[in-house]
Amino acid sequence: MEMKLKPILYNLVPFDPAGHHFKVTMTIADPDPKGQIVSLPAWIPGSYLIRDFARQIETITAKCRSAKVPLTKTDNHTWRAAPCTGSLVISIVVYAWDLSVRGAHLDEAHGFVNGTSVFLCAKGKEANPCLLTIEGLPNRGGAWRVYTSLPPVLSLNAEKSRLVSRSEPAHYRANNYDELVDHPIEMGRPQVARFKACGAEHEMVFTGLIPNLDIKRITQDVKKICEAQIRFFEPETGLAPFLDSALKYVFLTTVVGDGYGGLEHRASTALIAARKDLPVIGQAKAPAGYATFLGLVSHEYFHTWNVKRIKPAAFAPYNFARENHTSLLWLFEGFTSYYDELFLLRSGIVDKKDYLTALGKQISTVWATPGRHKQSVAQSSFDAWTRYYKQDENSANAIVSYYSKGALIALGLDLKIRQDSAERFSLDDVMRALWQQFGKNFYRAVGQGIAEKAFVKLVRETTGVEVSDEISRWVDGTDDVELNKLFARQGIELIWQNSTTLPTMNVRVRKQGDQLILAQVLEHGAAHRGGLSALDALVAIDGLKVEPNQASFDQLLSAYQPGDRVEVHVFRRDELRQFTVELAPPPLSDCVLKVAAEASSRA
C-alpha cells in the first residue's frame, strides 16, 4: 500500500532588495532519521553548464524543535543535517544578483527566481509534494504581485490568510521537487496582458521600464504563434500541452537595454529582450528586431512539447547534481530552431520572402565555421557542457553548433521525407509521432525519454522513409547537409554570394578597449597562413595605423586586391610582431535562396 508522502514546506521572502537577498526556509516533517541530506542543483535544465548555484548561499542553518541542528557540508552543493526527531527547518540566505534567465535577481524594482537557485532538495523526498509560500513582498510604488505558472492554492491555513491582504502571502503547490523548480517566479509591478490560445489561458509579463509598450500588438502576434503550434501537435483536440501541470502558460520577459535569451519550462518561459526590439504604441512599422523577439517566443513555446515533454532518455528524470549527457541536442535544440522560424511563416508573422532570407542566413552561419568538419552534432550535443557552453576564440575552428546545423538537418530531413514519400509525409508527421509516443503523457505517467538511437526507426515507422544514411552522415558524421540537391527538387535555387568586394584576411575583429583585436582567425585562411593568431591586437597594415573599429580595418584593406601581400604589425603579449599576409579573395559567404519560378518568370 502506498504511503501518503508528507509535503515539504517552502517559504520564500525577498527580505533585502537593496542587498539582493532572498531568505528561503524549508520544513521537512519527517527527516531521514540517519541525518537528512539536502542539496541545491548544480545546473538548470535547458542550459547545459555546471553553474554551482549553491555558491550564492551566504548562510545556512538548521533547527529542530527550536534546537540548533549541526550541518556538515559534503560536496559543492550538499549538506547533511545531524539526526533529529521532529520537523527539520533549514533556512538559507541567497544572494540574487544575476540578471539572466538562469539565476535569481532581486532589487527594489522586482524579484525573479528560478527554483534551482533557491529551493533546496531533500534527498529521498524528491517525490514528495511541495507547498510554497511567498511573503514579505515589498510595497514600494504599490504592492508587488507574484507571476508564475505554479498552480496556486487558496491558502495553507485559512485562519491565518484572513489576517493579511489578498495578494499576500501567495501559496503554490507542486507535485514534486522537479516540478517545483520548473516554474520560474517573477514578483513586482510588471506590465501584464492575458489572452487565450485554443481556449487555454496565457499571460505575458514584461519587467523593466518600457514606455508605451504596445502589449496589445504583442499579444495578438504571440497568440497566433501559440495557436499554430497547439494545432500542429494536436490537430484533433486542440489541447494545449501545459494543462497537465498548470492552469496557464506564462511568458516572463525581462526587458533590458541590450540582451537576448530564453529558457524553456514546462508551462512558462523566462525571456530577456532588448527594449529596442519591442513595438511601442503608435508605431506604423514594428522595429527590425521584433521578428527576432517573436522568433524567441516561438522557439521557447515549441520547447513546451520538444524537450520539456518529448525528452532524451538522459533527461528522464534530470540529475541535478551533475552533467546529463545526451547526443540528441540536435533533435531538441536544432529541430526547435528549425520550427521557430517556420511557425513565424505559418502564423503569418513573416512572409515567404522573409522566411527564405532568414533560412539563407542560417545556412551561411553554419558554412562560416570550419569546425563543422571536425565535430559532429552528436558529439557537439554530448560535449555541450564543456565546449558549446564554454566557447573561446578557437570555437569556430573546432566545434559545430547543434542549434544551427541541427536546424539544417531538420530542413534536410523535412525535404527528404517530402520527396521520398511523394509529399504524403513530412517532418511534421515525425514530430507528431514523437509527441504521441513520448511527450503527451510524460508528466501523467512515469515519463520515458527517447533512446539515443531510436530516431531512424521512428521516422521509418511513421513515414516509410529510410534516413539512416542521412543520420549517419549529417548527425554522427561531419558531412554538410546537401541542401543544393534537396532544394533543386523543390524548385528553390541556392546561390552563394559575396558579402563584400574587399579582399580578406579571413578573420573576425572586435574592439577591446582602445585596440582592435583579432577575435577569430579562421583555419587555413589568409591570416592563419601568414602566422597571425586570435587575440593579436592590430597595430598597423603596411605602416598605417589601424583604429579600433571595423570601418578602419575595412578602409585599410580597400586599397588592395586579392593576392596582394601586406605587412601586418600586431601586439602579442605586449611584444610587437610583424607578419606578411597574402590577402584572399572575398569569400562566397552569403547564402541566398530563390524560388526558381520567380527567376524564370522574368524571362
Ligand SMILES: [Zn+2]
Ligand atoms: Zn532552445
